[in-house]
Amino acid sequence: MSKNRTIIDIATALGISPSTVSRALNDHPRISNETKEKVKKLVFELDFTLNPMASSLRSNKTQTIGMIVPGISYYFHATVLTVVQNLLWKEGYQVIICQSNDSPEVEKELVNTLYASRVVGVIAATTLRTTDFSHYDILTRNQIPLVFYDRVPVNYYPAQIVKGDDYKGGFEATEHLIQLGCKSIAHISGPLTCNLYKDRYAGYIDALKKYKIPYRQDIVFFHELSMDNAVESIKKIFKMETKPDGIFTANDTSAIGALMVARELGIEVPKEFKIVGYSNDPRSSIISPGITTIDQHPDLIGQQLAITILDLIRGAETNLITEPIITPITLTIRESSKA
Amino acid sequence: MSKNRTIIDIATALGISPSTVSRALNDHPRISNETKEKVKKLVFELDFTLNPMASSLRSNKTQTIGMIVPGISYYFHATVLTVVQNLLWKEGYQVIICQSNDSPEVEKELVNTLYASRVVGVIAATTLRTTDFSHYDILTRNQIPLVFYDRVPVNYYPAQIVKGDDYKGGFEATEHLIQLGCKSIAHISGPLTCNLYKDRYAGYIDALKKYKIPYRQDIVFFHELSMDNAVESIKKIFKMETKPDGIFTANDTSAIGALMVARELGIEVPKEFKIVGYSNDPRSSIISPGITTIDQHPDLIGQQLAITILDLIRGAETNLITEPIITPITLTIRESSKA
DNA sequence: ATTTTTTGCTCAAATGTTTGCACTGTTATG
DNA sequence: CATAACAGTGCAAACATTTGAGCAAAAAAT
Incomplete structure (x- = not known):
């Protein structure tokens, strides 16, 4: 039955005052090293710990x-x-x-x-x-x-x-697709109230601009990034006359969704359609083909x-x-x- | 600047004592409902919260x-x-x-x-x-x-x-493989100091017994369940003259490892080799072929x-x-x- | 040798609650 | 009608620590 020891027990055992014990434990400069050693030694031996509530109450600070x-x-x-x-x-x-x-x-x-x-x-x-x-x-x-x-x-x-660096992430993802020869790149984004998607989207836009690829509003989607939503959007894309040849999605769940729809429709990835996701979710390296993605470290x-x-x-x-x-x-x- | 209010502020504002406020807030039976209402109303209006340190210190109980x-x-x-x-x-x-x-x-x-x-x-x-x-x-x-x-x-x-129910999990996983026609089932387990692996292993053993399948010590492995360890063990298995036709691994990482090695060696899963993992890790449903596994809910x-x-x-x-x-x-x- | 500064410590107050005990007034019991 | 039971509240101690003020002795400065 480990009785609850207090700072006072330590003090009386050493024949000093509780305040000295407290200061010793808090490395107060006005306490001699000798005393500090003594206190810390006993505290260690007794396995004593300060009562954090009392400390916090008095000092009005928690840990x-x-x-x-x-x-x-x-x-x-x-x-x-x-x-x-x-x-x-x-x-x-x-x-x-x-x-x-x-x-x-x-x-x-x-x-x-x-x-x-x-x-x-x-x-x-x-x-x-x-x-x-x-x-x-x-x-x-x-x-x-x-x-x-x-x-x-x-x-x-x-x-x-x-x-x-979400902007850079969006930019590099898109640029990567462009450099692989994609001429029309779709984008699945989240709500623009959130900086993440806003910035990634901005990167996407700027990469398109840099390489003079026209922005197509019909292949850019904004919605919560769930699997279901992604699947729905991708299906729309693949029904278009002028299908995109690549997509950058703002998370990996959507990228996985894209891959699955493509597989289902017999569209070859990456040959006919290239995919880049975001986050480097463990699933993106496990699925085959593995999904290119942005690692956020x-x-x-x-x-x-x-x-x-x-x-x-x-x-x-x-x-x-x-x-x-x-x-x-x-x-x-x-x-x-x-x- | 929201000053730190105390129970005493509430008390004086209402013309009652701090103890009554305390008891009212803790729904003490001896406080009239009228008083309790009064207190709770003011507390709500002032957005007052008890100081948890003081409470804990006094009552020697935290939340x-x-x-x-x-x-x-x-x-x-x-x-x-x-x-x-x-x-x-x-x-x-x-x-x-x-x-x-x-x-x-x-x-x-x-x-x-x-x-x-x-x-x-x-x-x-x-x-x-x-x-x-x-x-x-x-x-x-x-x-x-x-x-x-x-x-x-x-x-x-x-x-x-x-x-x-690890025992049942191990049993059902193994039985499932047997019912699919497996005649020789390998097992990758963790250290038996841990109940998880001990129980799953016991289930494995008992399923083999029930169906009178001989236990082969050379295809049962005990080691930490990392990807690297799994890959190493699986490679051993596939080098044997009498190769097993199925494996039950005590986690999904090992199952994924098994699948990858099989793929690398051109062994067809599930035709030549069947795999059951454990945990229903999200990756196990994403990989193809999807991995049969035990969901622990x-x-x-x-x-x-x-x-x-x-x-x-x-x-x-x-x-x-x-x-x-x-x-x-x-x-x-x-x-x-x-x- | 005197004054000032520094060192090392103690005292006691303060932190915001909870709670045992005591007290008053009301209601029930015999 | 006295007394017991009880509802409703207040008082003050207790919880374990920190910290400002104070004080004596030692060290340093004058």
């Missing part, structure tokens, strides 16, 4: 960082989470992970609950349809560091941003997030929000876009 | 549940996590997710840290190689509800267990976990650990095992 994601099980977010959680845990922070399930209302509620539980920082990827970010104000107003990643506010919002994003939030928390006095931090992407070429 | 998983990004665990986190959040609990990265040492440390942060319950899937569970004693000794899932103690340990397991831990926490006085709760599995047939 908790909140993280808001649309869902834990999305490949991209799961990978980011893994890295962030591991790194922050090592620094002594607890990460509390919350899922918005892509609902703006839930997102709002999550922010409030995180604030109520006195988190010292928040990392968030917003909902696809979040356009109003005022529910995050409660954090900024109280100087709680806030970092958005992946899905970030489109207009200015006073918080740090970390994101993959979620582990790099995770690392960057951990570093960024720690910086903000530790240097909280100075407000050091910088320009958005853009992490690199890599075009990963597979069979779906071979010449 | 936090710890969850230990080998890694967030494994498909199975990600799905379980998603469900558990959503359900527990709705009940007002915060879930703090920890990753052991499959290291027993880290696992040990995690348990201690969770205990130190006064979680009210722990849900854990252990490391593949955890054989000593004594680091969990600190929880049981202090009556902190503990539920193991998926990877659970092999010998008796005084904690609730929730797991898929991670969402059901998640639901069951949430229910179980809540029961234990709420009825904490009575110790109601029951027999292991076994959740159903489903054989999901795809092309890799067609006749």
